[in-house]
Amino acid sequence: MADLRSLALLRNDPHEAKKLLRDAEKGDVDAQYAAGLIYAEGRGVEQNDALSYFWLTLAHEQGDEDATLLLAVVAVNMSQENYECALEILQKYRSGEFHHGVPSSVQ
Secondary structure, X not given: OOOHHHHHHHHHOHHHHHHHHHHHHOXXXXXXXXXXXXXXXXXXXXXXXXXXXXXXXXXXXXXXXXXXXXXXXXXXXXXXXXXXXXXXXXHHHHOOOXXXXXXXXXX
């Protein structure tokens, strides 16, 4: 389980964000939710709706109710282009295309 106590500090600490993303990649549901949150708000990473949607979807699929709520907010506010990008990331992730981890940014 990810240590989310430092989440409040992530806005100014990309190093903490990287550690959190490593835990998210390992399937930690708390870290996946937090990854969605930091990408939604740009805490320690560049704000990115597609990556936020991606991580929140993974947490949602593991039953995280907070992720489900935030996912709805992100989805309503994202562009069609970002939505399609998020779906592409999910497809690549599920097909095993990310051999060296999930991308930390997308075009």
